[in-house]
Amino acid sequence: MIEFKNVNFKYGEDIALNNVNLKISEGESIAFLGLNGSGKTSLFQMINGLLMPNDGYVSVDGMRTDEEEKLWEIRKKVGMIFQNPESQIVGTTVEEDIAFGMENIGVPRVEMVKRVDEVLRFVDMEDLKKAEPYHLSGGQKQLLCVASILAMKPKYVIMDEPTSMIDPIGRERILATMNDMNKMGKTLMFSTHILDEIVVSKRVVYLRNGEIVFDGKPMEIMKKVKEEFGTSDFIEFQYRLYRHGFIKHFMKPDELSERLRELCR
Numbered sequence: 001m002i003e004f005k006n007v008n009f010k011y012g013e014d015i016a017l018n019n020v021n022l023k024i025s026e027g028e029s030i031a032f033l034g035l036n037g038s039g040k041t042s043l044f045q046m047i048n049g050l051l052m053p054n055d056g057y058v059s060v061d062g063m064r065t066d067e068e069e070k071l072w073e074i075r076k077k078v079g080m081i082f083q084n085p086e087s088q089i090v091g092t093t094v095e096e097d098i099a100f101g102m103e104n105i106g107v108p109r110v111e112m113v114k115r116v117d118e119v120l121r122f123v124d125m126e127d128l129k130k131a132e133p134y135h136l137s138g139g140q141k142q143l144l145c146v147a148s149i150l151a152m153k154p155k156y157v158i159m160d161e162p163t164s165m166i167d168p169i170g171r172e173r174i175l176a177t178m179n180d181m182n183k184m185g186k187t188l189m190f191s192t193h194i195l196d197e198i199v200v201s202k203r204v205v206y207l208r209n210g211e212i213v214f215d216g217k218p219m220e221i222m223k224k225v226k227e228e229f230g231t232s233d234f235i236e237f238q239y240r241l242y243r244h245g246f247i248k249h250f251m252k253p254d255e256l257s258e259r260l261r262e263l264c265r
């Protein structure tokens, strides 16, 4: 479990997180929704100790991030994928990039070779093993970061605005891959400022000015976000179906069309 207990954080005078309390259990998939500057990145960087709270604490499986001797263990458990995939790619080929992180945590050679193939299969990029990351599309770069992180077998995976830098096709792939990761048992936290993306999670944490102003089921956030965050046709349509009792929760487009077909029978 990951826990935030009364966490406050400031950059100089700027409040970035204001009394954050949060518990994240194993196996969850949580969307952190918020406008720019609401504190999503700061919150994520607290989890693997890149930032430390001014007050309160953050713990990962009982280990507090302010216990320096625990940081190594925490960072092995928490895989972080930054908003800009390019900032995270270090290898000159795809396979080298994936190997790099594993080398850092001392994965044996034979095991490394096996895992490279495993994670490339997972993101469906086996044919790009020898490719130079520089030549990949934005979406492929993001998937490479996913592969490199998964190769280190983290328990928790954090993705900071994973779709913000890529085109719509890449975006679908990333969202599908996130879903697959959660299904394979990873606890997933991702941030977004796109309301449509909350349909891939069962829990939404909504941040405004560094405060958690909502934490609950995606459908229940609708009253809260409408005026202050804006909505979309896709979400609004589903919300109306929900209020009329036709659906019980948000769905992805394919699930929704299947449900509509059922209703029309």
Ligand SMILES: Nc1ncnc2c1ncn2[C@@H]1O[C@H](COP(=O)(O)OP(=O)(O)O)[C@@H](O)[C@H]1O
Residues within 6 Å of the ligand: 011, 014, 015, 016, 034, 035, 036, 037, 038, 039, 040, 041, 042, 043
């Ligand atoms: N490196 C920084 N230096 C100073 N202020 C920062 C820095 N990073 C973020 N902030 C401020 O902290 C607040 C939260 O930012 P951030 O966590 O980046 O939010 P988000 O990821 O939701 O856009 C904002 O007011 C932002 O201006």
Ligand SMILES: [Mg+2]
Residues within 6 Å of the ligand: 040, 041, 042, 083, 160, 161
């Ligand atoms: Mg951010």
